[in-house]
Amino acid sequence: MTILGIDPGVATVGFGVIREVGGAQKPQRYGVITTPAGMRLALRLTQIKADVSELIATFKPDAIAVEELFFNTNLKTGIAVAHGRAAIILAGEEHGIPMYEYTPLQVKKAVAGYGQATKVQVMDMVRRLLSMDVAPKPDDAADALAIAICHSRTANSLMNINGPTVRPTI
Helix, strand or coil: CEEEEEECCCCEEEEEEEEEECCEEEEEEEEEEECCCCCCHHHHHHHHHHHHHHHHHHHCCCEEEEECCCCCCCHHHHHHHHHHHHHHHHHHHHCCCCEEEECHHHHHHHHHCCCCCCHHHHHHHHHHHCCCCCCCCCHHHHHHHHHHHHHHHHHCCHHHHHCCCCCECC
């Protein structure tokens, strides 16, 4: 199974592609999609959708895992991330790829075994789980790989045999 993990945003969208091989996850590619700050929002979203579509065409994922929105105190940032998520979801829908959402807590638990794990702990576990020499950079790409790992572990869990534990967004 090939999974495209996405850490949504507008200025920076993290992506990570992993492939399951014999029960282990292997990184295929990771990085970020960036859009210039001065660019009109509609053009930024168009670019994000086009770049995600290109990732889908290149890697042909079986599933897309995206981080669910988490509103802390900055509503303006949350709204911008929601715009970016919409472009990502639209790209997945247009390609007919099942999409799954995970909260930051679910991702941390699946990757580090602890829902309150720090970013450093999660990044180190991503490095270990994907047998990488160094932790992936930048942080947005590492987060996207963690989201992909979360989906891999959730999709293959014993609980999932009796039905999905997460809901597809499609």
